[in-house]
Amino acid sequence: MKIAVVTGASSGIGAATARALAKTGFRVILGARRMQQLEALAKEVGGEAFPLDVCDTESVRKFASRLPARVHLLVNNAGGALGLEPVVEMDESKWLTMFQSNVLGLVRMTREIYPLLDQSGEGSHIINIGSVAALETYLGGAGYTACKHAVRAITETMRIEWLGLPIRVTEIDPGLVETEFSLVRFEGDAVRAKKVYEGMTPLVAEDVADAVVWAATRPPHVNIDQILLKPRDQARADRVYRKVPSP
């Protein structure tokens, strides 16, 4: 049975991806900090859950040491945004956390799991969750968009460095997805978080999970480089159609 490791599987896109991969026949191993959610999901999908903080090198090493000898798919999903302040109002601790989780965390995970990647037969696959923010910028989004632009650069570099090896590398770039993302970004302000999706129909986590499963289940000689998926109501990162409520 093929083994898939999903980071940030305690909610949102990671949780939906774990469910979808399990349904496709992968044995899933889940990592995140909130163990209660993670263990419940592992039980539901018949997988395993181990604590993981991708910002902490030791935690990543410990997580990797618990994995089986062979891993076929790593979904680097853990991450998110913090704040929406202009550049000149940069909050250093928010920026550091964003770079730690979205960028360094993704590389730490990849470094530790690389020796376990199956390089025989059909090979293995790394799927990095980027964002429309990997391709565009928007007001107040400099910290987060810089992180996701970095994810894009790193993903492309992996593909060059591993050329000739049986390792596929994919980047999945979602637009607005209604998850806990905005609640985290606005530090628990549920009213502000809800406003992000007001009057429009966002993607749901399952839409992104669908894209992950599709990329992961192509024939082994096919590499899906990138999938950019947005709600129909979103033309660009900062251009969203919103229905005005009738008076």
Ligand code: NAP
């Ligand atoms: P979410 O519901 O907030 O999920 C984020 C996940 O990342 C949680 O499971 C969280 O788990 C985990 N995580 C955060 N920091 C972590 C750390 N230091 N170590 C381990 N796990 C960590 O948001 P989401 O929308 O599903 O986000 C998933 C990914 O999609 C992120 O990379 C995000 O940037 C990207 N994305 C989201 C959207 C969107 O609109 N929602 C759009 C494009 C891209 P714990 O807190 O339990 O550790």
